[in-house]
Amino acid sequence: MDLDAEGVDGCLKLGELLAKLAEFQSAQFYYQQAIDRQPNTVTGYLKLGNIFLGQNRAEDAIAIYEKALNIHPNNSALLYQMALASRVNQNSEMADLYFGLAAEAQYQYETAIQFYHNILQTQLPTVEIYLRLGNCYQSLDQWFEAIQVYQIALRVFPNQVEFDLALISAWQSLGDTRIALQISELAVDRFPNQISVRFAKQSLLPILYDYSQEIAEYRQHFTEELVKLIEQTDLDNSEVKQQALTAIGTKTHFYLQYQGYDDLELQKQYGGFVHRIMKANYPEWTKPLLLPTLTANQKIKIGYISAHLTWHTVGLVFLGWLRDCDRSQFEIYCYYTGKETDLITNLFQLYSDQFYHIYGNLENIVEQISADQLHILVFLDVGMCPQITQIAGLRIAPIQCAAWGHPITTGLPTIDYFISAELLEPPRAQNHYSERLFCLPNLGINYAKPPLLEPQKTRYDFYLRKDTILYLSCQSLFKYLPDFDQILVAIAKQVKTAQFVFVAHWNAAITEKFQQRLKQSFAENNLNSKKYCTILPRLDKTDYLQLNRIADIGLDTIQFTGFLTTLDSLSCHLPIVTCEGEWMRSRQSAGILNRLGITETIAKNREDYIKIAIKLGLDVEWRLAIREKIKQNQWKLYEDKSCVPALENFYQQTIHNFNQISLIKGDFNN
Known part of the structure; x- marks a missing residue:
């Protein structure tokens, strides 16, 4: 066998060979050599620890696994071996913990829950176990079970802010932002010096809005609380700056961008705040x-x-x-x-x-x-x-x-x-x-270009009616603001056989909330949403493309359009109705259609959007003509290599300018 003992792979292979020959001391040497050459290797630590464990040297094995877990804290193989070593070392408490952690790392949440419950019944409870147990329930979409865990934990550990934060996050994920806000206000009173609680309160935004006025209400809350948060965070205080670092590492303001407003000033406010927090904690990494x-x-x-x-x-x-x-x-x-x-x-x-x-x-x-x-x-x-x-x-x-x-x-x-x-x-x-x-x-x-799949599935396979005009709208549900419901209602009034198809949110509670909002919006117009609206379960890529193939028309969201979803739909020759908005995030689909030379389905406003959607539904000949135009022009969307040399030229020009004047200047678009 030709092995290079100078390389990491060679050391590992030599170690394996020697271990099979029961030359354990020599095997240990080469595994250690692999670790010395590549300190972040999982395999080297794992095999060295396993050698010790096989020799019933559990404490030595544990020491090796602990070193590796400091580098790779979520590695399931290391966690599992740590559990075995703890069991050999007759430490059942640690064994249960690491078996639970290993199961969680492998997404075996039911198994992890069993181990965590066993720990709570047989050992002194810890903050970590309650948090992990709640997280496992959340991962199984069992949010109320998770909330119950956090509520019990609060009674056991009333002074631990982590459970208030977990409850705030859980209620927001369930779509009940009002309850989350109430908990955050109580938590701020209980923990006035905790930045994380104030940050959680400030950043609370609904995943899905019930009515349009809510958007302005929560935007005002977000803006006012951000100003207060910045003013009240003393980054000269060593404890506060560490708390602030932890807080901004827990979540982003992701849902802000889906409200449909100009976010530049808010982004600059928050961006400046983040930079100051990072500079206070890592001054050496903020210098020019x-x-x-x-x-x-x-x-x-x-x-x-x-x-x-x-x-x-x-x-x-x-x-x-x-x-x-x-x-x-x-x-x-x-x-x-x-x-x-x-x-x-x-x-x-x-x-x-x-x-x-x-x-x-x-x-x-x-x-x-x-x-x-x-x-x-x-x-x-x-x-x-x-x-x-x-x-x-x-x-x-x-x-x-x-x-x-x-x-x-x-x-x-x-x-x-x-x-x-x-x-x-x-x-x-x-x-x-x-x-x-x-x-x-x-x-x-x-x-x-995505593969063009021949329709192997029919509407029947998706439990969809075959006698309808199928409008597919497959954006994430948080993109649908309440005003969009009225667009659907307006189309339904004119296209009597319309069927609007959506794809569920990963959280069933958000899907149910969306369904109830549609029900109310349609009922207010004397229409039955069950007749017109269908929400399919989440699909794999193949089924998702098949669904695009059997749909008649695609309906894009307005204030934040699709991009990859639009490219995928067009690869299936599906006509897309979109509206060209004010900001880039509301113009992505329009840009794609402009590239195709298909401007007929780009609306100027909501009224125009409705007219186009209705015409596509009623005028079969026009709809088929748009399909054919997509088919003929779609080559323009895929494998467009022109961006690569342009990007590389930008890099070269930017470096040239940096070297020239030490300040980044230059107009690269001319």
Whole structure:
């Protein structure tokens, strides 16, 4: 066997071979060598610990697993081996804990619940066990069971703020923001010095609104509480600044962008606050940086960071930037901060020169990025993951950019550029951003066309009536503001055989809330929502595309449109009705249709939207003509490589300007 003992893989293979030969001491040596060469390796720690465990040296095994868990706290294999070692060491309490943690890490929530309940019945309860038990119930969509756990925990630990925070989050997730707000107000009174409680109160927004006036009410609450939160947070106080760091790491203001308002000033307020918190905690990571020297033969180092380098809109949309990159000019670094991995994650790794998967540890991520000495760091999405927002509030590369994975200005003073696309932005779009706006040509993406599936399923397979005009509207339910109900009602009054099809939210309570709102809106107009509206369970990708194939018309949301969903629908030749709004997030589908040259279904306002939707429903010939036009022109949407050289030219020009004047200037759109 030809093994390279100098490399990590060689050390691991030698260790395995020696262990099979019962040469345990030599095997230990090579496993330790692997760890020394690559300190973040899971395999080395795991195999070394297993050697000790196999020799009944449980305490030595536990010591090894503990070291590894400090680096990889959620690794299910390490957690399970830790449980076995604890059992061998006759520590049943620790064994139950780690068996529960291992089950939770493997998404076996029912099993984890059994272990956690056993711990509560046989041992002294802890804050961690109650929180984990509640989290497992939440993961099973058993929200009221989770709430009951938190309420019991509050009686046991009345002075622990974590359970108030958990209750606030649970009630918000259930769609009952009023109760969440009441709990937050009581918690602020009980814990006046806890930033996390004030932050939880300030950031409370409904996932789904019952009526339009609610939007203004909660927006006012959000704005006023943000001002108070900023004023009351003394970042010169060491305890307060740490609390503030923890608070902003718990959630984002994700739902703010779905209200349909101009969020620039609020984003700048919050972005400035985040930056000050990060600077107070990590002053060494907020200083201006010099650009690493570039010699004639050196490549430009570009970093991409996201928690969504998976089968997710962000991962799917931006993968093409890496796939067709000019590797003779650029060196690609990827930093994946999410938990799950899949085929798309593997492709990001394949297209990277260096790929790091670091989950749950902000400091480790920042240290790695700093050590890599990038020229440019691109945040593919800011505003979806709280940890990414925290990191974006630092200065860890000389030039920092945000892409439109979350299509809203970051408001962060540490983000220099916002990368968007020409067809997605309105005139004078720079006024919507705190960053300098740069637009790529067309849609700005190099997206592979989804496979065109022949309809193998019929409407019957989805429990849909075959004698209807099927309007498919498959956006996330939180995108549907109450005003949209009236659009549906107006269409239903004219298209008597209309059937509006939606896809459920992952939380059944939100789906039920949406269903009840539709019921009321239709009833107010003497219509029965059950006749017109159907909410399907969540679908896998294949069924989702099949559904698009058998639908007649697609209805886009208005204040925050689809993007990937629109591309997928058009790949199935489905006519899409959309409305071109004021901000990029309300113009994405319009940009896609403009790229196709199909402007007939782009509405100027709500009234126009209704007219187009009705005409598509009643005029079969026109509907089929639009389908044919989509079919003929859809090649324009996919495999558009023009964005890649434009992006690379932007990187080169930005570095040139940085070197020239040490300030980032220059108009890259001309």
